[in-house]
Amino acid sequence: xxxxxxxxxxxxxxxxxxxxxxxxxxxxxxxxxxxxxxxxxxxxxxxxxxxxxxxxxxxxxxxxxxxxxxxxxxxxxxxxxxxxxxxxxxxxxxxxxxxxxxxxxxxxxxxxxxxxxxxxxxxxxxxxxxxxxxxxxxxxxxxxxxxxxxxxxxxxxxxxxxxxxxxxxxxxxxxxxxxxxxxxxxxxxxxxxxxxxxxxxxxxxxxxxxxxxxxxxxxxxxxxxxxxxxxxxxxxxxxxxxxxxxxxxxxxxxxxxxx
Amino acid sequence: xxxxxxxxxxxxxxxxxxxxxxxxxxxxxxxxxxxxxxxxxxxxxxxxxxxxxxxxxxxxxxxxxxxxxxxxxxxxxxxxxxxxxxxxxxxxxxxxxxxxxxxxxxxxxxxxxxxxxxxxxxxxxxxxxxxxxxxxxxxxxxxxxxxxxxxxxxxxxxxxxxxxxxxxxxxxxxxxxxxxxxxxxxxxxxxxxxxxxxxxxxxxxxxxxxxxxxxxxxxxxxxxxxxxxxxxxxxxxxxxxxxxxxxxxxxxxxxxxxxxxxxxxxxxxxxxxxxxxxxxxxxxxxxxx
Numbered sequence: 370x371x372x373x374x375x376x377x378x379x380x381x382x383x384x385x386x387x388x389x390x391x392x393x394x395x396x397x398x399x400x401x402x403x404x405x406x407x408x409x410x411x412x413x414x415x416x417x418x419x420x421x422x423x424x425x426x427x428x429x430x431x432x433x434x435x436x437x438x439x440x441x442x443x444x445x446x447x448x449x450x451x452x453x454x455x456x457x458x459x460x461x462x463x464x465x466x467x468x469x470x471x472x473x474x475x476x477x478x479x480x481x482x483x484x485x486x487x488x489x490x491x492x493x494x495x496x497x498x499x500x501x502x503x504x505x506x507x508x509x510x511x512x513x514x515x516x517x518x519x520x521x522x523x524x525x526x527x528x529x530x531x532x533x534x535x536x537x538x539x540x541x542x543x544x545x546x547x548x549x550x551x552x553x554x555x556x557x558x559x560x561x562x563x564x565x566x567x568x569x570x571x572x573x574x575x576x577x578x579x580x581x582x583x584x585x586x587x588x589x590x591x592x593x594x595x596x597x598x599x600x601x602x603x604x605x606x607x608x609x610x611x612x613x614x615x616x617x618x619x620x621x622x623x624x625x626x627x628x
Numbered sequence: 629x630x631x632x633x634x635x636x637x638x639x640x641x642x643x644x645x646x647x648x649x650x651x652x653x654x655x656x657x658x659x660x661x662x663x664x665x666x667x668x669x670x671x672x673x674x675x676x677x678x679x680x681x682x683x684x685x686x687x688x689x690x691x692x693x694x695x696x697x698x699x700x701x702x703x704x705x706x707x708x709x710x711x712x713x714x715x716x717x718x719x720x721x722x723x724x725x726x727x728x729x730x731x732x733x734x735x736x737x738x739x740x741x742x743x744x745x746x747x748x749x750x751x752x753x754x755x756x757x758x759x760x761x762x763x764x765x766x767x768x769x770x771x772x773x774x775x776x777x778x779x780x781x782x783x784x785x786x787x788x789x790x791x792x793x794x795x796x797x798x799x800x801x802x803x804x805x806x807x808x809x810x811x812x813x814x815x816x817x818x819x820x821x822x823x824x825x826x827x828x829x830x831x832x833x834x835x836x837x838x839x840x841x842x843x844x845x846x847x848x849x850x851x852x853x854x855x856x857x858x859x860x861x862x863x864x865x866x867x868x869x870x871x872x873x874x875x876x877x878x879x880x881x882x883x884x885x886x887x888x889x890x891x892x893x894x895x896x897x898x899x900x901x902x903x904x905x906x907x908x909x910x911x912x913x914x915x916x917x
Contacts, residue, residue: 373718380715388703460699464758466665467693468716469685628666 378474381465385482389448396448396486401493404440408432408498411560421562422593433498433505434514434590435559438583440494441518445487445525446532446550449479453533454542457625466627472620476530476613483526488518505590513598514589520605521582525550527612534625553579563595578608632657632668633821639799639814641676641765644792646812646829647801648898650906653818655801656696659768663693675766689717692764694756696771696801700743706730707739710757717762729757732787734780749776756784766797773804785811809833809898817905825905832901840900841866841877844890849880865894 389396412429421431456462465475499506508514528550536542557579563571574580575596585601588594594601620626632654639645647655660666661673664680664687673680678687701709707726714722730736733753738746743754752775759767769788773781789811792798802808808815808829815832817825825832840857843864848856858865868874874893881888 373720376718376720377716380712383715384712387708391703456701459702460695460697461701463665463695463697463699464701464713465716467663467688467691468713468762469688469718470716471685623667627664 377468377470378478381470381474381478382481385448385452385478386485388452389482389486396444397490397493400440400444400490401497404436404494405497407436408501412501419561419565421565422591425593426591427502430502430505430591431562431587432560433495433502434587435583436498437491437495438518438521438586439554439559441487441491441522442525442554442579442582443487443550444490445483445522446529446546448486449483449526449529450533450536450542450546451529452482453479453530454536454539457533457536458538462626472617475620476527476617479530480523480526480613483529484519484522487522487525491518491522508590509592510589510598512589513602514586516602517582517586517589517605520602520609521586524578524582524605524609524612527609527616531612531616531619534619537625553577557583558595559583578604581605632661634671635818635821635823636671637816637823637826639797641797642792642795644789644798644811644813645800646808646815647799647818648805648808648815648902649801649818652820654821655818656770657821658818659693659770659799659801662768663691664688689762690765692759692762692767694759694767694769694772696774698748698751698755698775700746700751700754702742702744705740705742706735706746706754706757709743709754710761713758714761719762722761725763726757726761729760732783733757734783749780752776753780753784760791765795766799767791768799770801771803772800773802773807805898805902815898817902819906825901829898833898835901835904839868839871840894841868841874842890842892842894843888845881845886845888847886849877849884849886852877852880862889 408429411432415432416428419428421428453462456465495505532542532545532550536545556574557577558574563574563580566574581596581601581604584594584596585598585605588598588601635654635658647658649655657666661668662675662680664684667681675687676690678684678690680687704712707730710726710729711722714720714726727736730739733756735750735753735757738750743751746754752772756769756772759769767788772788773784776784785807788798798811800808800812812829814828815825816823827835843866844862845864846862848864848866852866855866855868856864857867866877868877
């Protein structure tokens with residue numbers, strides 16, 4: 370028996386990973402198939418009707434990075450939020466409240482676990498969609514894509530943790546997801562370029578942080594974006610920092626955890 | 629709502645300490661404060677000198693808690709559950725100790741079974757195992773034997789006694805008062821958030837003086853009505869001062885022609901003490917502040 374001080378968060382991360390891996394059909398395969406259905410339907414209906422980036426890119430090639438990022442974001446949120454709410458409702462949260470885990474340990478484990486799940490699902494979607502758009506393998510800016518995938522999944526993992534902490538029942542978490550996360554994701558330019566929108570909706574889209582995640586991530590695949598990727602990166606990084614600090618503060622106070 | 633009203637008590641290292649009280653007395657809240665699950669509005673709590681808020685890492689390392697609720701993580705097997713719990717305390721390569729825990733809790737054959745497939749009693753024993761994985765010097769057991777069958781309860785207590793002999797401090801809450809009487813060297817009784825008794829088990833038992841007689845009959849003699857301490861159907865419990873009073877009781881029964889179906893002397897037990905103290909319901913001087 371050997372004791373490594375401060376290493377508890379690694380076990381919590383391992384538990385988070387093992388948790389979704391044990392139900393991989395539900396947590397990895399199912400979202401990949403759902404996203405593939407989006408691709409098949411939207412590309413079939415819109416490929417010949419929608420022009421993006423002045424016709425420089427096929428609609429399906431435009432759509433794929435958006436769908437990959439949407440999968441990353443949604444699954445990162447799903448992982449941390451479902452893990453937290455299940456632990457709260459079943460009462461087994463006590464197993465991680467009793468050990469000497471710090472607020473930062475909690476945060477790191479839950480958010481990294483969510484990031485891993487989001488990115489694994491995103492990779493799965495990417496690999497499958499390559500059959501439809503093989504040219505996407507030649508990514509002009511892979512590190513930009515990676516940076517947005519990491520930051521985007523961290524933000525949604527953090528939001529999932531916050532949602533899971535806040536909600537006292539599944540119903541409340543579903544409201545958080547259906548009235549906040551899903552609209553922000555769907556209205557972020559996954560399925561269209563915001564330049565195709567009327568000016569009012571274009572302006573409104575610029576207030577949606579998810580738009581910058583999708584647009585910046587797409588830049589990594591296509592070399593084209595609605596706004597400069599550096600601006601998107603700055604906004605996404607600022608959002609990530611703000612959310613992380615807020616969550617860490619709430620965890621330190623024991624918000625909804627220690628009464 | 630105030631769950632604890634100025635509780636002040638110290639448990640010495642190596643003690644087997646009982647925490648008794650009716651539902652809602654504040655036992656679980658007190659344990660939750662010690663474990664850092666609940667934050668006290670005022671005052672402080674320390675485990676082996678480590679403050680549970682400002683030095684929570686060391687206080688939690690020193691403490692193993694068996695929670696009252698039967699909770700488990702349905703994703704994992706028994707062994708995984710124990711290994712993961714060890715890891716939360718930064719402990720690796722804990723297989724030997726986990727094997728020993730599984731053996732003592734009679735769970736070896738279930739080591740690789742998923743938690744969902746276990747009976748309530750088995751899940752309870754895994755909770756005990758989880759509290760012990762990091763070999764804490766202080767072990768808190770909040771109703772650990774609820775739902776555990778008699779034989780396994782005996783095994784569990786033999787294991788906990790061994791841990792106590794090895795130097796672990798044990799704090800126990802239980803509704804089985806005979807368990808507390810047999811195991812605990814000292815007992816605190818809580819009522820409505822107050823410590824209403826705090827003494828050695830021996831001294832507490834001595835608080836209920838005299839003897840009691842359990843009589844099964846149609847009625848008790850008229851002169852003995854005032855001695856009835858409890859009455860349920862044909863079963864009467866009467867208090868007597870000395871053994872010689874038994875002769876007077878028998879004589880009175882004979883004179884009034886009351887047939888005795890059953891008669892037995894009852895020795896003082898913790899239940900009587902508990903009922904007496906809970907009935908009084910005031911904080912004892914020096915026990916609470």
